[in-house]
Amino acid sequence: MRKSERKVAEYILANPDEIIHMRIVDLATEAQVSEPTVVRFCRAVGCSGFQEFKLNLAQQLASSPSFGQIAVTETDTIAEYKRKVFDSTVDTLLKVRDRIDxxxxxxxxxxxxxxxxxxxxxxxxxxxxxxxxxxxxxxxxxxxxxxxxxxxxxxxxxxxxxxxxxxxxxxxxxxxxxxxxxxxxxxxxxxxxxxxxxxxxxxxxxxxxxxxxxxxxxxxxxxxxxxxxxxxxxxxxxxxxxxxxxxxxxxxxxxxxxxxxxxxxxxx
The missing domain is CATH 3.40.50.10490 (Glucose-6-phosphate isomerase like protein; domain 1)
Structure with missing residues (x-):
């Protein structure tokens, strides 16, 4: 992605629950990019526009509550990476349970x-x-x-x-x-x-x-x-x-x- 599109992605990963209630102008303002940049980001991830992206994100959040919140970083405290490791594993098990034949x-x-x-x-x-x-x-x-x-x-x-x-x-x-x-x-x-x-x-x-x-x-x-x-x-x-x-x-x-x-x- 372009640098400006990555700014959109980083904001969404940090605030996934808020995005589904935002307008495109709100996201552009918070991510400090233009509205066309938000549209380009949505198309880069396979969506036709911002509304389709929000729908897909809402479905993902419903099925995977830990989405966007489980990547461990070097600055995490023990309490933070403990929660992330457990949440990641639980999320994985639920997905496998529902998908296995x-x-x-x-x-x-x-x-x-x-x-x-x-x-x-x-x-x-x-x-x-x-x-x-x-x-x-x-x-x-x-x-x-x-x-x-x-x-x-x-x-x-x-x-x-x-x-x-x-x-x-x-x-x-x-x-x-x-x-x-x-x-x-x-x-x-x-x-x-x-x-x-x-x-x-x-x-x-x-x-x-x-x-x-x-x-x-x-x-x-x-x-x-x-x-x-x-x-x-x-x-x-x-x-x-x-x-x-x-x-x-x-x-x-x-x-x-x-x-x-x-x-x-x-x-x-």
Whole structure:
């Protein structure tokens, strides 16, 4: 954008709730620009004019209360960046909750509940999500593993059989090594569930895509909300599988919980 258009953008980001009640002349005065500059700004962000921009902004504010208020800066106090990190994560989770396909979730739960072997593949931050998933699912009377090493992923994928399930986790949806492991698993007859952004190669190659779209802030201070969203989707899958397995699994989980009591200090 031009310098004058950036002044409009900066004022709007700092005062989003006020904009929807302003006239174009009011915004031009407050941002210290001309009215045509406001119009050019609106067109630069894909709107035909100021009225359409205000309508879009009002809809965004209604669905995302923290819009424009979650970017962490180096001058923030601990109270300010605490609120921003929490608000950003909550905002992300609500968006993912409302957008994720229930039919795809149902298909993934059905496949995982019927499988005897479920493995989780991921690299980097997604590798941590895979490890957390393995910790949840091994308690559900399934043979589970989590792999974040490319070579081990490939060997594991090559040992898959029909009816086995691989859950491929990727925040970018474009990791070449993960795509190769997914392809190998499918060649062996396994079903691949993909947690990745919609339209990404991982989502397109998955047998069952669970599309998780998170707009990450590209600034240096960035709460990695996509990791949290993936963790919650894994929780949803685990609850679904546990529900499918019924009372027998509940008895098993109760035994596991009771077995952990001996590892804890008594309350005084």
């Amino acid at each position: 229930d039919r795809a979730l149902e298909a993934a739960v059905t496949a995982m509940a019927a499988s005897k072997r479920v493995e989780f593949f991921g690299f980097g931050a997604s590798g941590a999500v895979a490890a957390d998933a393995q910790h949840k699912f091994f308690r559900l009377q399934l043979a589970t593993a989590a792999h974040s090493d490319h070579h081990i992923q490939n060997m594991s994928a090559m040992s898959m059989q029909a009816g086995d399930v691989v859950v491929a986790i990727s925040q970018s949806g474009r990791t070449k090594a993960l795509l190769r492991s997914m392809s190998m698993a499918k060649e062996q007859g396994a079903l691949v569930v993909g947690l990745a952004p919609s339209g990404s190669p991982v989502a397109q190659q998955a047998s069952i895509p669970l599309e998780v779209d998170v707009e990450e802030d590209i600034e240096i201070y960035t709460p990695l909300s996509s990791r949290i969203a993936h963790l919650v989707v894994i929780d949803v899958l685990a609850i679904g599988v546990a529900q499918r397995k019924g009372p027998q699994l509940q008895e098993h989980l109760l035994k596991l919980k009771q077995g952990l009591y001996t590892l804890r200090e008594d309350k005084h």
